Amino acid sequence: MTAQAVETGDLATVIGLEVHVQLETDTKIFCGCSTDVGDDEPNTHTCPTCLGLPGALPVVNEGAVEAAVKVGKAIDATIPEETNFHRKNYYYPDLPKNFQITQYDAPICQDGELEFSVEGERRSVSVRRAHLEEDPGSLQHKGGSIDTADYTLVDYNRAGTPLMEIVTEPDFRSPDEVRSFLAKLTEVLEYLGIFDATRDGSLRVDANLSIVDMSEVDGEEVDASTLEDADPNRTEVKNISSHKGAEKALAYEETRQRNAIQRGRVVEQETRHWDESKGVTLSMRSKEEEKDYRYFREADLPPLKVSDWKERLSIPELPDARRERFQAEYGLNEEAADKLTSTKEVADFFEDVAERFDPGLAATWVADELLGELNYRDMAITDVSGRFDEIERLVELVADEEITTKNARETVLREMLDEGDAPTEIVEREDLGKTSGDEVQGAVEAAIEENPDAVADYHDGDDGAINFLVGQVMGKTGGSADPGDVNQLLRAELDG
Ligand SMILES: Nc1ncnc2c1ncn2[C@@H]1O[C@H](COP(=O)(O)OP(=O)(O)OP(=O)(O)O)[C@@H](O)[C@H]1O
Numbered sequence: 001m002t003a004q005a006v007e008t009g010d011l012a013t014v015i016g017l018e019v020h021v022q023l024e025t026d027t028k029i030f031c032g033c034s035t036d037v038g039d040d041e042p043n044t045h046t047c048p049t050c051l052g053l054p055g056a057l058p059v060v061n062e063g064a065v066e067a068a069v070k071v072g073k074a075i076d077a078t079i080p081e082e083t084n085f086h087r088k089n090y091y092y093p094d095l096p097k098n099f100q101i102t103q104y105d106a107p108i109c110q111d112g113e114l115e116f117s118v119e120g121e122r123r124s125v126s127v128r129r130a131h132l133e134e135d136p137g138s139l140q141h142k143g144g145s146i147d148t149a150d151y152t153l154v155d156y157n158r159a160g161t162p163l164m165e166i167v168t169e170p171d172f173r174s175p176d177e178v179r180s181f182l183a184k185l186t187e188v189l190e191y192l193g194i195f196d197a198t199r200d201g202s203l204r205v206d207a208n209l210s211i212v213d214m215s216e217v218d219g220e221e222v223d224a225s226t227l228e229d230a231d232p233n234r235t236e237v238k239n240i241s242s243h244k245g246a247e248k249a250l251a252y253e254e255t256r257q258r259n260a261i262q263r264g265r266v267v268e269q270e271t272r273h274w275d276e277s278k279g280v281t282l283s284m285r286s287k288e289e290e291k292d293y294r295y296f297r298e299a300d301l302p303p304l305k306v307s308d309w310k311e312r313l314s315i316p317e318l319p320d321a322r323r324e325r326f327q328a329e330y331g332l333n334e335e336a337a338d339k340l341t342s343t344k345e346v347a348d349f350f351e352d353v354a355e356r357f358d359p360g361l362a363a364t365w366v367a368d369e370l371l372g373e374l375n376y377r378d379m380a381i382t383d384v385s386g387r388f389d390e391i392e393r394l395v396e397l398v399a400d401e402e403i404t405t406k407n408a409r410e411t412v413l414r415e416m417l418d419e420g421d422a423p424t425e426i427v428e429r430e431d432l433g434k435t436s437g438d439e440v441q442g443a444v445e446a447a448i449e450e451n452p453d454a455v456a457d458y459h460d461g462d463d464g465a466i467n468f469l470v471g472q473v474m475g476k477t478g479g480s481a482d483p484g485d486v487n488q489l490l491r492a493e494l495d496g
Pocket residue numbers: 014015016017018167168169170171206208209210227232233234236
């Protein structure tokens with residue numbers, strides 16, 4: 001049968017996410033095995049519980065529940081009186097028990113919300129629920145990828161790592177919104193101190209996408225009721241592990257589904273796999289339904305009373321609030337406030353520096369100089385957190401006018417980062433201490449004496465000649481004089 005091209009009105013894209021984030025705890029969610037597995041030998045961080053051996057009993061790690069409650073506070077979610085766990089049954093080699101302990105009808109968080117911006121515009125996404133669950137093991141496909149491998153090995157080091165699955169409403173309308181949302185979510189999770197974005201596999205996204213033909217529904221825009229009327233088939237794309245990957249996979253899927261609809265084909269409801277290297281989504285299987293999982297209560301774990309945990313646990317000031325406070329309290333512009341709140345560590349360091357020195361100077365040195373040089377070297381603030389004292393010392397040298405801004409920026413900071421030396425060491429070694437007034441005055445007089453042509457040009461009204469003379473003085477003082485001061489001294493000498 002050849003498909004007939006159909007008349008399609010405006011096609012609207014609808015996206016909802018299931019984001020799995022790894023909660024930073026020392027031990028796994030239901031046993032005492034360490035979560036710090038790094039590149040250790042496979043299957044060395046395991047015990048009867050996370051291997052799912054018969055008779056082994058799970059015990060819930062309260063640290064993981066606390067982390068989840070903090071997330072709930074940050075997204076303004078409802079925390080139930082009592083939470084409990086369920087078994088989700090399915091058969092796959094990464095799951096030793098053939099069921100995953102997860103949450104079903106009493107998730108730790110319900111009805112939250114997260115605001116973010118896309119290209120300067122504020123958007124808000126509702127979080128339907130966020131629940132705790134255990135990570136399965138990891139599969140290593142040998143001699144190929146998931147569909148072509150000769151054989152597959154399984155490593156249970158990861159099995160039992162605490163995960164939080166954050167399920168949004170289908171509120172996104174484009175792949176780039178998803179990318180901005182994920183950036184914001186990551187930022188918030190890091191502020192809470194429960195998430196490490198640099199850890200491999202710490203963020204995994206299942207991205208659901210459907211296309212609604214607006215000519216078939218009432219209303220101009222997609223909302224909950226038009227979506228219910230249209231009830232479009234959706235695909236769920238798995239194996240996405242980065243913000244950029246999510247955007248790319250969804251852009252691919254958006255085009256694929258739109259093209260299918262425009263050719264009069266039906267979009268299958270199915271689970272697809274994101275192939276990062278090929279940049280395509282591939283059909284894996286038809287979408288399983290809830291009944292396939294035979295959810296039932298995990299009888300080995302008693303329900304957990306959490307009604308007062310939201311009050312008991314405190315969370316730090318979050319990025320949006322901090323950004324606003326930075327503008328009000330330190331008089332920063334939006335761009336500087338954005339940069340200085342990009343991570344909690346940057347924000348904390350900035351506040352330390354701003355307390356000791358002028359906030360404007362602190363902002364320049366942390367936001368522009370330090371972050372700029374770090375960025376250039378592909379380094380993060382965490383790479384220099386052991387050297388905050390040294391960086392403050394450098395700002396102090398500038399604040400006390402012991403070295404020039406130019407030398408501080410172009411020599412001291414760069415050498416600190418490249419060679420690992422302390423600022424005072426570099427100042428001494430490179431002889432960067434600001435030249436004394438006498439020396440500068442001497443250099444000014446010498447420059448005037450040695451350059452009669454420039455002096456004559458200056459007196460003829462050629463103001464550019466002064467720049468040449470400033471350059472001469474800077475050369476004589478090895479760049480350690482202040483160019484503004486030199487300019488003034490020269491004018492005083494020439495006009496006097
Ligand atoms: N029409 C739609 N288009 C795009 N996304 C949708 C649509 N309807 C629902 N979604 C999204 O699909 C996701 C449903 O996730 P949920 O975990 O509730 O169920 P599931 O995917 O069926 O289950 P599982 O956890 O087993 O994958 C939500 O993120 C939701 O926003």
